[in-house]
Amino acid sequence: xxxxxxxxxxxTVQACLDGILLGVLFALIxxxxxxxxxVMNIINIAQGDLVILGGYIAYFMYLYGIHPAWGVIxxxxxxYFVGIAIYKLVIxxxxxxxxxxxxxxxxxxxxxxxxxxxxxxxxxVVLANSGYGTxxxxxxxxxxxxxxxxxxxxxxxxxxxxxxxxKKSKLGRAIxxxxxxxxxxxxxxxxxxxVYAATFGINAALCGVAxxxxxxxxxxxxxxxxxxTIRSFMIVIVAGLGNLPGVAMxxxxxxxxxxxxxxxxxxxxRIGSVFLLLVLILVYRRFKLSxxxxxxx
Amino acid sequence: xKNNLILYIGILIFGLAAPFxxxxxxxxxxxxxxxxxxxxxxxxxxxxxxxxSFGNILFYGLGxxxxxxxxxxxxxxxxxxxxxGGEKTFVHTPTQFFQGMAVGLIVxxxxxxxxxxxxxxxxxxxxxxxxxxxxxxxxxxxGEISGGIEIIGAGQGFTTPPFPDVGSLEARGEFFYFxxxxxxxxxxxxxxxxxxxxxxxxxxxxRDNEDKAEAMGIETMKYKIIxxxxxxxxxxxxxxxxxxxxxxxxxxxxxxxxxEMGVFMVLMAILGGKGTLWGPIIGATIxxxxxxxxWTFFLGWQYVxxxxxxxxxxxxFPEGIMGWLREKYPERFGEVVDEKDRxxxxxxx
Numbered sequence: 001x002x003x004x005x006x007x008x009x010x011x012t013v014q015a016c017l018d019g020i021l022l023g024v025l026f027a028l029i030x031x032x033x034x035x036x037x038x039v040m041n042i043i044n045i046a047q048g049d050l051v052i053l054g055g056y057i058a059y060f061m062y063l064y065g066i067h068p069a070w071g072v073i074x075x076x077x078x079x080y081f082v083g084i085a086i087y088k089l090v091i092x093x094x095x096x097x098x099x100x101x102x103x104x105x106x107x108x109x110x111x112x113x114x115x116x117x118x119x120x121x122x123x124x125v126v127l128a129n130s131g132y133g134t135x136x137x138x139x140x141x142x143x144x145x146x147x148x149x150x151x152x153x154x155x156x157x158x159x160x161x162x163x164x165x166x167k168k169s170k171l172g173r174a175i176x177x178x179x180x181x182x183x184x185x186x187x188x189x190x191x192x193x194x195v196y197a198a199t200f201g202i203n204a205a206l207c208g209v210a211x212x213x214x215x216x217x218x219x220x221x222x223x224x225x226x227x228x229t230i231r232s233f234m235i236v237i238v239a240g241l242g243n244l245p246g247v248a249m250x251x252x253x254x255x256x257x258x259x260x261x262x263x264x265x266x267x268x269x270r271i272g273s274v275f276l277l278l279v280l281i282l283v284y285r286r287f288k289l290s291x292x293x294x295x296x297x
Numbered sequence: 298x299k300n301n302l303i304l305y306i307g308i309l310i311f312g313l314a315a316p317f318x319x320x321x322x323x324x325x326x327x328x329x330x331x332x333x334x335x336x337x338x339x340x341x342x343x344x345x346x347x348x349x350s351f352g353n354i355l356f357y358g359l360g361x362x363x364x365x366x367x368x369x370x371x372x373x374x375x376x377x378x379x380x381x382g383g384e385k386t387f388v389h390t391p392t393q394f395f396q397g398m399a400v401g402l403i404v405x406x407x408x409x410x411x412x413x414x415x416x417x418x419x420x421x422x423x424x425x426x427x428x429x430x431x432x433x434x435x436x437x438x439x440g441e442i443s444g445g446i447e448i449i450g451a452g453q454g455f456t457t458p459p460f461p462d463v464g465s466l467e468a469r470g471e472f473f474y475f476x477x478x479x480x481x482x483x484x485x486x487x488x489x490x491x492x493x494x495x496x497x498x499x500x501x502x503x504r505d506n507e508d509k510a511e512a513m514g515i516e517t518m519k520y521k522i523i524x525x526x527x528x529x530x531x532x533x534x535x536x537x538x539x540x541x542x543x544x545x546x547x548x549x550x551x552x553x554x555x556x557e558m559g560v561f562m563v564l565m566a567i568l569g570g571k572g573t574l575w576g577p578i579i580g581a582t583i584x585x586x587x588x589x590x591x592w593t594f595f596l597g598w599q600y601v602x603x604x605x606x607x608x609x610x611x612x613x614f615p616e617g618i619m620g621w622l623r624e625k626y627p628e629r630f631g632e633v634v635d636e637k638d639r640x641x642x643x644x645x646x
Contacts, residue, residue, distance in 0.1 A: 101612075104349075105611045226437065272444075276442075278431070279434050282431045
């Protein structure tokens with residue numbers, strides 16, 4: 001086997017570093033998914049499309065001459081209201097219904113968003129050029145774009161802010177209480193409807209940040225949403241709900257896996273390998289649990 | 298019973314006469330037959346068994362690729378066919394075409410069934426939304442991977458053998474119509490006979506409470522796998538026919554088209570009413586008429602309309618047409634209703 005990865009150790013280092021920086025972004029999206037999954041018990045298939053929409057906001061700022069890095073501030077604000085709107089229109093009608101209904105409903109939203117973005121922004125692969133240059137490491141053998149380092153840094157910053165916000169603020173406490181027991185929270189005077197809306201909005205805002213960062217570091221395209229949904233779903237089921245270090249670790253692990261799959265199998269199988277990995281992880285979990293006569297639920 | 302017999306004979310006569318009555322709609326009618334097959338078989342495990350799968354598109358696409366590959370590969374080298382764009386270099390004689398199609402359809406039905414049996418044990422152990430997402434992943438993964446395989450055309454697609462010249466211009470449409478209509482009848486008979494046995498009750502028991510069903514001594518895993526295999530058999534068959542009908546296979550846009558066909562089958566079954574025999578058939582017919590009638594008016598906005606349609610149906614109409622009829626006229630479904638009780642329930646709502 002003459003894979004480049006194994007012959008040149010520097011490429012391995014490159015793949016690992018790329019993967020970790022990418023994985024931090026995945027972890028940010030997955031954090032949003034874990035939040036709304038834990039609080040509202042909804043799996044949002046449209047998660048990836050919210051990410052892409054956030055990316056387009058940054059891209060449009062770039063087109064109009066504003067530095068796309070400001071998208072990190074603007075995109076979450078806009079996406080927060082988009083999230084609230086989606087919640088008011090669709091999600092609040094499926095919150096306490098069968099899970100499959102919510103999956104199908106968000107799948108519909110996903111198709112809707114995909115196509116609307118296709119109409120509004122065109123079917124081209126675009127990226128917002130941040131002009132940050134690159135960093136060379138190890139005698140120029142490892143090349144890291146500064147934009148990736150920037151995006152990882154911003155992701156960690158936002159995640160940290162959110163964790164502190166959830167711990168300290170009143171709304172954060174209300175969200176955590178609702179996640180633990182919605183009924184009890186209601187009895188104790190928490191307006192769960194408001195909490196749900198805020199949760200979905202925060203989730204969408206996180207997606208907006210991640211999308212803005214993705215538009216700087218990678219490329220965006222209207223149909224690229226679903227892989228982000230699947231990645232974040234995968235990260236959440238590996239880490240478990242409410243396990244933040246786990247989310248971060250498995251996000252980075254997934255990033256490294258993807259980079260290696262890219263080098264070894266070829267770029268055309270990259271997305272395919274992500275989806276296959278999801279199936280394998282689920283099957284592995286299922287066999288592991290079935291020994292204890294339990295199942296994933 | 299007598300009513301039903303007249304109904305069946307009427308539908309049969311209509312089906313046989315349809316291509317001659319509406320010669321312009323032959324392709325549409327064939328697609329309708331394929332859609333009904335897909336919706337009905339999705340309903341076996343989606344509606345009756347309660348395992349909502351987004352992954353039946355896997356078997357559909359697999360059948361499509363297998364049927365076309367066998368049809369070409371039996372007589373010509375497959376790699377050269379896809380390399381040269383196929384139909385220009387090699388030409389099937391009518392005998393070769395029909396032989397290839399027959400063998401191809403058999404392979405297209407058998408192989409997905411075996412695959413469903415093999416992966417069934419691992420996948421069907423998942424429940425609820427994990428199952429739904431896992432099958433969604435399977436379908437997309439299959440599309441992405443088949444898009445990278447050179448021998449079946451990779452990204453640029455795969456042309457299925459063109460219909461041979463048998464003297465009549467109408468022959469192609471009629472052949473595919475009767476093929477799909479025959480498959481539809483086969484599916485209907487199979488599903489109907491399944492639904493009149495204990496097997497259906499077991500599937501319903503699994504849907505209603507799997508743990509309890511297992512505690513009652515039913516080997517749920519065995520029946521779940523069998524149910525999925527039946528779905529896979531007919532999905533593969535439908536895929537094979539659809540491949541010949543469309544004439545061109547692309548990995549993500551035609552074969553493993555989770556965004557279109559994969560959602561359609563779920564949507565049709567839900568629109569008609571999950572867990573009923575006639576629901577998916579009615580749902581598919583209405584959906585197809587709506588799609589063909591209004592798609593052209595939306596002019597590129599059809600996916601937007603599809604997204605809205607999914608959300609609206611799922612939120613406001615999850616019981617489907619049959620479910621709605623059942624609530625309205627329970628006597629017609631053989632349910633004995635206590636009038637007082639019903640009124641009380643209506644008031645409660």
